[in-house]
Amino acid sequence: MTQAAPVIETNREDNGTPTKAVDWENPRVAAILSAAAKCFARKGFSATTLAEIGKELGLRKSIVHYYFASKAALIHEVQSYTYNKYLARVKEAIASDSSGNRAVNALVSLWDAIQNNKTGTGLNIEVWSAARRDSELKRRASGLHRDAQQIIADSVAEALKAHGHDLARKDVVATLILAVLNGLSVTEYLEDDERKAREAYDLFIKLLTGSQPGSNGQPSS
Amino acid sequence: MTQAAPVIETNREDNGTPTKAVDWENPRVAAILSAAAKCFARKGFSATTLAEIGKELGLRKSIVHYYFASKAALIHEVQSYTYNKYLARVKEAIASDSSGNRAVNALVSLWDAIQNNKTGTGLNIEVWSAARRDSELKRRASGLHRDAQQIIADSVAEALKAHGHDLARKDVVATLILAVLNGLSVTEYLEDDERKAREAYDLFIKLLTGSQPGSNGQPSS
Numbered sequence: 001m002t003q004a005a006p007v008i009e010t011n012r013e014d015n016g017t018p019t020k021a022v023d024w025e026n027p028r029v030a031a032i033l034s035a036a037a038k039c040f041a042r043k044g045f046s047a048t049t050l051a052e053i054g055k056e057l058g059l060r061k062s063i064v065h066y067y068f069a070s071k072a073a074l075i076h077e078v079q080s081y082t083y084n085k086y087l088a089r090v091k092e093a094i095a096s097d098s099s100g101n102r103a104v105n106a107l108v109s110l111w112d113a114i115q116n117n118k119t120g121t122g123l124n125i126e127v128w129s130a131a132r133r134d135s136e137l138k139r140r141a142s143g144l145h146r147d148a149q150q151i152i153a154d155s156v157a158e159a160l161k162a163h164g165h166d167l168a169r170k171d172v173v174a175t176l177i178l179a180v181l182n183g184l185s186v187t188e189y190l191e192d193d194e195r196k197a198r199e200a201y202d203l204f205i206k207l208l209t210g211s212q213p214g215s216n217g218q219p220s221s
Numbered sequence: 222m223t224q225a226a227p228v229i230e231t232n233r234e235d236n237g238t239p240t241k242a243v244d245w246e247n248p249r250v251a252a253i254l255s256a257a258a259k260c261f262a263r264k265g266f267s268a269t270t271l272a273e274i275g276k277e278l279g280l281r282k283s284i285v286h287y288y289f290a291s292k293a294a295l296i297h298e299v300q301s302y303t304y305n306k307y308l309a310r311v312k313e314a315i316a317s318d319s320s321g322n323r324a325v326n327a328l329v330s331l332w333d334a335i336q337n338n339k340t341g342t343g344l345n346i347e348v349w350s351a352a353r354r355d356s357e358l359k360r361r362a363s364g365l366h367r368d369a370q371q372i373i374a375d376s377v378a379e380a381l382k383a384h385g386h387d388l389a390r391k392d393v394v395a396t397l398i399l400a401v402l403n404g405l406s407v408t409e410y411l412e413d414d415e416r417k418a419r420e421a422y423d424l425f426i427k428l429l430t431g432s433q434p435g436s437n438g439q440p441s442s
Binding site: 042043044046047122125126128129130131132133138141142145146168169172173175176178179180181182183184186187189190191192196197199200201203204206207208 | 367
């Protein structure tokens with residue numbers, strides 16, 4: 001895959017996959033990635049053109065091309081960018097919490113981060129679908145999925161352990177938590193019923209921690 | 222949506238959606254639907270043609286057209302057909318069980334039915350993705366999703382209650398169970414790791430029932 005833009009390689013120790021190849025700090029790059037995420041989540045990869053993404057920002061197609069050599073390159077970058085923004089928000093929410101039941105709060109933060117990022121849900125579904133036809137996309141999606149599990153393992157599963165809920169291996173707990181978040185995102189998207197999905201998530205929190213958000217002085221949303 | 226094939230309408234009371242409009246008992250119709258499910262799950266809706274589906278069965282495209290007026294009609298029918306076959310398998314597995322911990326066994330059956338139907342996972346992901354661009358597909362996907370929840374509520378959640386695990390409303394339990402199944406299907410598909418997904422599912426069973434498959438004389442797969 002070739003890319004026209006200046007690249008910053010971030011070396012990764014786990015599997016050697018750089019998740020950050022394009023300069024996300026460049027405001028124009030960030031604007032293109034955000035606009036592309038919206039277009040892709042709304043219409044899907046195949047129905048979206050680079051020209052349309054440019055149009056959202058009042059940019060000519062050639063400018064988009066300057067930063068991203070192909071639609072495939074842009075898709076891969078949008079995926080990493082959106083997922084990493086989500087993960088950063090999750091880390092921040094978890095780190096800033098100093099109150100009572102840290103595990104419950106962290107689980108609520110994971111949920112809230114998804115609720116504030118509906119584009120992310122649409123994009124995830126598009127990535128899962130397209131990954132069957134694009135091995136590079138699947139490789140990246142798989143890496144990002146594992147990154148998310150790792151962050152959840154380091155935060156939520158760790159907090160559960162600290163509270164004496166030593167149910168299982170942290171990686172297994174993290175795998176289950178991410179699956180519940182993904183599965184309930186699909187529920188909410190298919191049924192257009194945020195309350196139903198949230199009730200199921202609250203039950204999951206109760207099963208996992210023994211306490212429910214809202215029942216111990218925590219905000220329930 | 223027009224359909225060339227003889228139709229059997231099944232009236233539904235909940236939302237008036239007929240899930241069975243084409244004669245699934247017709248061996249040729251069933252063969253086309255099965256072949257289409259495989260093609261769609263492998264390559265996606267847009268990259269698959271009616272001619273290719275016919276080719277899988279040694280049928281001319283015109284024969285496929287005789288039964289399904291359009292690719293859209295075929296997609297909608299494949300979705301209902303595959304999902305209903307899955308639900309029938311689940312119901313059968315649950316009904317035939319007369320042994321010890323019925324709730325645990327039913328949960329294991331739900332998992333096994335997905336493992337024996339990888340085409341179903343690929344097709345689900347394709348449906349979730351395409352549903353954003355096809356409101357009829359979304360309406361059907363939403364209905365089938367609720368059907369699955371209902372079956373789970375009537376079987377597993379009922380069994381949990383019978384065993385004294387009256388954790389929450391049955392519909393909430395069923396919503397969570399289906400979300401876990403969907404979410405872990407995605408995990409397994411993205412990471413190509415059946416064992417990892419299964420370990421997380423076993424943890425979920427333990428959280429929900431207090432016992433683990435295999436730990437009470439039940440088979441673990």
